[in-house]
Amino acid sequence: MTRQFFAKMAAAVMIIAAGLLGTVATAQNRAISGTVVDESGAPVVGAAVIVVGNASIGAVTDVNGAFRLNVPAGANINVSCVGYADQTVAIGNQTNFRFVLVEDAEFLEETVVIGYGVQKKSDLSGAVASIREEDLKNRSTTDAASALQGKAAGVQILNYSGAPGQGAAIRVRGYSSNSGSIGPLLIVDGLKVDNIQYLDPTMIESMEILKDAASAAIYGAQAGNGVVLITTKAGKEGSSSITYDFKLTNQSLAHLPGVMNRKQFIDFKQMQGYNIDQELVANGDDGIIDTDWSKELFERGFMQQHSLSFQGGNKNGHYFVSLNYVDNNGIVVGNKDVYKRLSAQVNGDYNIKPWLQVGTNTSIEKWSTLGVTQRSETNSPMMAVIQNDPLTPAYYDEVGQFTTSMTNVWNGQVPEGFETYDPHSLILQAPDGRWYAVSKYVDNDHGSPLIQLARSNSTNGGISVRGSAFANLKPFKGFVFTSRFGYRLSFSNSHSYSEPYYANDMAKSDQYSISAGANTGIYYQWENFANYNFNIGKNAFTAMAGMSFTENFSDNVSGNANGKDILSGYAENFRYLNYVNSAEGTTKGISNLPGHSANLSYYGRLNWSYDSRYGLQANFRADAFDSSKLSKKSRWGYFPSVSGFWNISNERFIKDNISKDILSFLKVKASWGVNGNINVLSGYKYDTTISLNSNWYEYGMDAQPSYGSKPSGVANPDLKWETSEQLDFGLEARFLNNRLTFATEYYDKNTRDLLVDASLPPEIGVTTSTINAGTVNNKGLEFELGWKDRIGELSYSINGNFTWQKNKVTYLDPSIPRDVKGSYYVSQIRSAFEVGYPIWYMYGYQYDGYKPETGEPILHDFNGDGDVTDVDKTFIGSGIPDYLFGLTLNLEYKGFDFTLFGTGVAGNEIFPVLYRTDRPFNNTLEYYHANSWSESNKSARFPNPALVKNDTKFWASSANIFDGSYFKIKQIQLGYTLPARITKRVLINNLRMFVSLDDYFTFTSYPGLDPETATTENIQQMGIDLGTYPTTRKVVFGVNVTF
């Protein structure tokens, strides 16, 4: 649709010139006249009709596409219009002409989608990364965001987890808020969406990332963290086809966690000062057992992906229909980690009248996930797989092997609270009848990864419909009025159920619990905007103006119950809230709170370019948000931007002096703009109300409470959104007949007015008030370099991108020396937000090595008071990488194709919280064993393990900082396309088979599970590794068939 749209716009580039200049030259001889139309028969306004060899004789078509001209006899005339292929004809004796211009395919390839319109790539003055269908093809990922990884400079994709159905997060040009809301605005076919996880990469035609403020400014208050515009596929004219893609993926654990085996574990316990020999005897160790918990927890998992598409079209309309199915059963044993998604995309458009086009894009998704706990210090199989000791088997075959406390429970000596249960039911049994084993050496709060897995019974699922319907009114050439109605409907349900169990004194539960919830979301947006193109001489103008109104409604109902006897029955078919009993000990909870928000915006753009040499663009948006976000007096915000480019290679002094074979293209550009981030505001933060009856006092010795009320705080009606102001300079060049491409951009982005809870002077009587008082600076350099050529029948290309980025907090309200977040049972490590440092850096103690003789650690005492206390904490690392890079190599030879794609980051740190200071007997990373001080190794990195066994300060020090850099080969794919002459015989136009190794090789020095996922999902605890479902390595077999 967008190509069509642009073609129409571009066709009308000279409409004003037509009006103003009319016929620009008159000559003798012959008078000719005619009309210029496009393939649909619509008049092409502003087409230039000139005499070949004498450009001074020419005319421009009017609003009806008509022209009149006097030409010399025997002349050839040339008809040209931006966006269409030129035509040259000899006039001969003909006096009346009808030219049908064909859209210029090459030209259209180079357009990119920008907000509320499209633009020629060569005329872009902002920083827009454009990812095409080809870049997304045949990836095993099911998530559109994840498919972006490594493909564009300045864009970081965070795969927070390898678990099935986990979506990736996108960071455009750094990290610009102290809040967790720093993802870009996501727009699919004009519809604002809350995630793009539903979108199968096979349905995507292109993804554009608006990186600089000028490009994004048209989205105003929501664009401060960049904008991702996604266009789904449209049918192609004149080539109906059916495509079937199939992928079967076998996945397994990619990066074995470096935890200690039996021998190492026993040795480390000795180093820690445990009398492990005595422990082994006391616990009946057989001298052999050496459990590798990762082998017990992980297995090979299978994923299948099917995609069936139908597409086609003619000059009046196009359709694209696609059905996708994903069934991903992850690598955790059994069927506890499963993601299923059935989705359909239905896109169509039709020209009802020459001046009216209507269309729709609709996406329907049905999904379900079953997940396991991760990123948690407790009750997490991902943590337990690292911390459970190798001296404990995975299963006990008989009751006699039980730990003492398990035996006690089994024999009816249950702890307090468990009296009402059948003791045998409390000891969890595996499906094969064996019992899950727990350590005899140390109680931990997981018990066993398998127990935590067995206990996890939570499912989520739902249906979402996202779509839009639009009408393009094209009353005259160059003018398009679009009215578009977009909507999202989402319905989801969740269920969870857990039973009492006993593993050890820490991992146990004396209650049943059950919960269920239903969520409904209804969102709609109505947008009306008009684009108008006109030319004055060599000046080309595009003007756009529009408005949009959005409203979002959410509703949810949830209920839960817990207690010692909560259901009328416990068989699987009773595990629903309907069967919750009314026993006195059953605690029930219900909740419901509908939500509602709205947004009204006006926006406009004016674009001017001269002779494809210079251009300027200005954007403006005014946004107003509902009263849940901003007070009436400050609800409106205004977001301007300007940008410009200079296409140097189109200058005569270049054209005339340097061959296109050497310098094919050279452009410089600059932009400035202001965007906002509204996501930080919600829940009436600016307002204060009466906390009704939330205070109490008792007047009298035996009195019941009297209730009272007061305001919840002090209001700040001046509260506003975060505002990003960004400068961008860029250079694009192509050399050697377009074979070598190079682009670079520099940006400097200041995000101001971060929301902080500033301390008020105590005399005010209210502790804090949310104010706008923080600034973050992000700056960076982005490079893209590509080479594309052909050697005989081998065509090849290599593309790389590289980003350097720097993040720094430059201002924070003086009442807050630093904002500190995070807390862990076992480490005093924190994340801090402070002026002069990257956002949410790792805030801990500086490790100054150890005393060589004793191995006693030395932590830096900054204030010199003789004690290392909280005030001696300092910057010890940051989870934000300094460098991002991606590399793609494509080869094609006869029917074979080969892709090698890798991506990585460098300069970030990871802080693993995988050592338990409160349970030092737990297992942990082998790295700690291999690199600790001992009598025989006094130059190791870590101090004497015996001295830091329980030391929460040492375990919050820079000793435990690891380099988080990694390089991952994301894809090695080899494909073969059968020759068409063979496949045509069975009516197959194209048949390709491929095999691919995805996420197969990881180069890293990080000893934990997976450096890519080794972080919390919370931006305010970046780089803290609490044990995450790792990325899996995948072997993919696939077939692409087109009929």
Added chain:
Amino acid sequence: MKKYLIPLFLVGAVFATSCESKLDIPQKGVISIDDFYKTNEDAEGAIVAAYDAFAKYVARGDNEYIISPYNALFNLPSDDIYGAGEFYGDNDFLGEINDFRFDADAQLVTDMYRYYYKIIYSANLVIDRFKDGLPDEGPTAVTKRVVAEARVMRAWCHMMLAIGWDCPPLVDHVLGAAERPYNCNTDPNNPKTHDELLEWCAEEALAAVPDLRERASASDKNGTTYITKGFANFVAGKAYVFANNMAAAKAPLKEIIKSKKYELVPAERMRETFHIKGEGNEETIFGTNVNNNPSIGSGVMDKSLWMHLDISGWRTDHWAGKPNAIKGGWGAIGVRQEFAEALIANDGFDSPRRKAWIVKYDPEILYDLEYPSDNPWWLNEKDARYPKFANRGRYIQKTVDTGKKDDKGKPIIDTVFTDDKTKDSQRGIASYLYGQTEYLENKRQADPGDVDYWLSTLNVLVARYAEVLLLYAEACAVTNDNDGLQYLQEIQRRAGSQHISSSLTLAEVQNEKRFEMFMEGTRWPDLVRWGKTESLVNNGKEIPYMYDQFFADEEKGTTPRKTKTETHTIYLDYTGKDNAGKTVGFVKGKHEHFPYPYSKAVAINENLTQNPNW
């Protein structure tokens, strides 16, 4: 051209339509400030919120204090106790105050400063909104009373602030978030000196008296849980005394005496006043109240003395044996030897006040209390055949199993010898006690009766009658009015003291107040006011460790426990170097007042001037 008109009309229509009214979305589950503060019920609700703040911030605060921050802050900088605990640095938020080594960011100072203004804010909400009565009806009985209560509350906070910080900002209305108040003496609009601020407090309290309720009688317990005429007069009298306006102080104080609504409790019950069983007794004027109301659930913690039982309990985990009746705790307060000796010299060892306030380790704790080791483990008190042995004193008749059994198969028990408790290894200080002397604190030491619910719902005592009498006596002494002598003597007689003043002098009052008001937060402000801070200059320089030489282990040689003795022998070691290299002790010209919190106040308010030398 018609076809162009339709879209153009549409465009025009769209741009002309404003959806802005759809952006007004009301908040759920709240009522706006403008809809509150309308009725008598709202006025009652507003004053409840103020009492809520008062009770919360003197008992526990928003920083979850394990000891009443209000009691602790004014108690610690004194010459009669130590900030103690398990070891040096344990409970250092108390220790640093006692040693005068705290800085302008000290947690307790910062928090209590904040807390007073939080109470003031809640009081100002009531006063600002109801000082002219209800919006429609004007003043009502309810609005007059709640405003009066709020004014007294606000006056009391300002008085405590003035005592602690000299010239704190006077906040007499709700401030906006952007306001940056001045110290009261530098306020450009309405400057007030320290004394003038205190006089303002007194006048505010007096102005409120007519609209306040009066305690029904000395046995009216409920009348001590809210602000009464009696408490208002107390605030006025105390504020005048601290403003050194003794003449003005006498009237409101005498008013309390004359009202007969308050009495000193008898000597044998005087310790009760600080424990749950004495809540609201005759002597109590005002204490913030908290009951064990199951309907509140764990919210009770908010206003309770939270871990009061633990923090004030003796550190029995360092003892070789724990007396049966003692709960034990963290021993955060230690009694100075010189205070104990002075009290005994003044009162006599057997005075009920001495016994209520402090206990001598040897013999009262070591031998007079019942220990598990006093009896064989199987001795069943309920068994009539084995009468409970009198075990007070150093010796005990010990029963033993003769090894024989009677015809029913039960063991035959006999009293075969008396055991010498002085040689019992199941009692005494096994390791050491930090910051403790031969005398342990008893006044606020947890009472078995203080355990209510699962935490202590002990009310926080804010004013008691004894202080009224002492303030009045002082005002009289300074103004040469002999009327005060009778009340000074009333205090002394009730205490069972052997010292009864024969004439009313300031020195006599000062002496008496030191003993009577022990650990009630008046000592340091009084010393400052009287210019007698010499006794504070050595604070933090010699903090004792208490050992029992019976447990000395010469072989280890690591402790200065001296020689091992045959019997329990207490030894105090003052040679510890815990504060070595640190500046400790009261500094004249600096420690007369607390600093304004640096990070939380001074650093973000350029109008606030720090106290001298901080």
